[in-house]
Amino acid sequence: MHTMLSSISDVYKSHPLFLHHKNPDLHSLQELPDSYAWAPSLEDSHHHHHGHTLSPGDDVVPPVIDLEDPNACVLIGHACKTWGVFQVVNHGVPGRLLDDVEFAGKSLFSLPPQQKLKAARSPDGAAGYGIARISSFFSKLMCDVVVEYEEAMKALAEKLTWLVLASLGISKQDIQWAAAGPNNNGQDNLKDASAVLQLNFYPTCPDPERAMGLAAHTDSTLLTILYQSAISGLQVSKEGAGWVTVPPIPGGLVINMGDLMHILSNGLYPSVTHRVMVNRTQQRLSVAYLYGPPTSVLISPHPKVVGPSRPALYRAVTWHEYLGTKAKHFNKALSCVQLCAPQNAMFAEGNDNHKNDNSNNNNNSVQVG
Numbered sequence: 001m002h003t004m005l006s007s008i009s010d011v012y013k014s015h016p017l018f019l020h021h022k023n024p025d026l027h028s029l030q031e032l033p034d035s036y037a038w039a040p041s042l043e044d045s046h047h048h049h050h051g052h053t054l055s056p057g058d059d060v061v062p063p064v065i066d067l068e069d070p071n072a073c074v075l076i077g078h079a080c081k082t083w084g085v086f087q088v089v090n091h092g093v094p095g096r097l098l099d100d101v102e103f104a105g106k107s108l109f110s111l112p113p114q115q116k117l118k119a120a121r122s123p124d125g126a127a128g129y130g131i132a133r134i135s136s137f138f139s140k141l142m143c144d145v146v147v148e149y150e151e152a153m154k155a156l157a158e159k160l161t162w163l164v165l166a167s168l169g170i171s172k173q174d175i176q177w178a179a180a181g182p183n184n185n186g187q188d189n190l191k192d193a194s195a196v197l198q199l200n201f202y203p204t205c206p207d208p209e210r211a212m213g214l215a216a217h218t219d220s221t222l223l224t225i226l227y228q229s230a231i232s233g234l235q236v237s238k239e240g241a242g243w244v245t246v247p248p249i250p251g252g253l254v255i256n257m258g259d260l261m262h263i264l265s266n267g268l269y270p271s272v273t274h275r276v277m278v279n280r281t282q283q284r285l286s287v288a289y290l291y292g293p294p295t296s297v298l299i300s301p302h303p304k305v306v307g308p309s310r311p312a313l314y315r316a317v318t319w320h321e322y323l324g325t326k327a328k329h330f331n332k333a334l335s336c337v338q339l340c341a342p343q344n345a346m347f348a349e350g351n352d353n354h355k356n357d358n359s360n361n362n363n364n365s366v367q368v369g
């Protein structure tokens, strides 16, 4: 049976975004405007690890995996389980292409504000120039400018998705919606996969300790491929270590597990909570490729990772519905599709770094519905 395919833009028609902030021009600020100053939190610290101690021998940065390594699949499985994020090198995306995207992104963001506003994202649209969607959940502004750009990394996203699934014992034949269609030359494409290319620009900030580049969140995706250029700022939340900076490596790409992969893996692979810090002297550009299944396909814990000792933790959900849930409930979205409390403490504590949402941080306390 064919269902009507929706697109990501359709999601926001029923979830228009009305930000309490305007697109800012942050280029020449000497002082941090009050609207950007995030209240200090006693429990959290911007730049230091907090709360937990590391055991000797623990890795303090996410693994770097050579995609040409014959053991890559096993290494990816381990990284997904323990971190929910890893970096890849020898990924086949030419360095020249990364440089070109970076140059194009920087050129776009250096246009005069009036020019950029011609491409402003409308409240019910998915693409265009604007503040990050999640800004509506915070009363303080993020130094973040967003433009949706063109798709560039489909081949790598597909390859990585298969590797991640293979590490769970799930093969191409096990994923119906990814079956080879009549028009794809018999290739094992993830049929009609959806993706968004997002350029994030973080201007220099006169008071980085009090500002936030992009607030803590998980991506709704299966996985996200992030090119963070040479400037650090990305931090991931790691159980036992707090906030860990993901160091930029030349030509490297950061791979984040998203909420849909968390659901598909029945909670075995956490969707990594991450955030972006700004800095005083260097502006930063990142290019995020947010990759998901066809928007109308139901994603649920895969039968291969469900069993009597491990019941399904989540109900089936389409990416379309889930993006709507995320647009409405933000970091409670996973709880909204949760069927029962995860047995593994790691998942129960996985999202405990949202300190600015003025609400109970325990995801499990939120009702399904």
Ligand SMILES: C=C1C[C@]23C[C@@]1(O)CC[C@H]2[C@@]12CCC[C@@](C)(C(=O)O1)[C@H]2[C@@H]3C(=O)O
Residues within 6 Å of the ligand: 008, 126, 132, 133, 134, 135, 196, 198, 217, 218, 219, 220, 221, 290, 323, 326
């Ligand atoms: C497909 C999408 C995922 C995303 C919302 C979007 O329509 C395009 C931007 C993505 C992003 C990037 C920053 C964090 C995030 C939570 C947000 O507000 O916009 C994600 C969204 C997501 O993964 O849910």
Ligand SMILES: O=C(O)CCC(=O)C(=O)O
Residues within 6 Å of the ligand: 198, 200, 214, 219, 226, 228, 233, 234, 274, 275, 276, 285, 286, 287, 288
């Ligand atoms: O800028 C970064 O490093 C991260 C961006 C991000 O998390 C996102 O676009 O979802």
Ligand SMILES: [Fe+2]
Residues within 6 Å of the ligand: 217, 218, 219, 224, 274
């Ligand atoms: Fe993200």
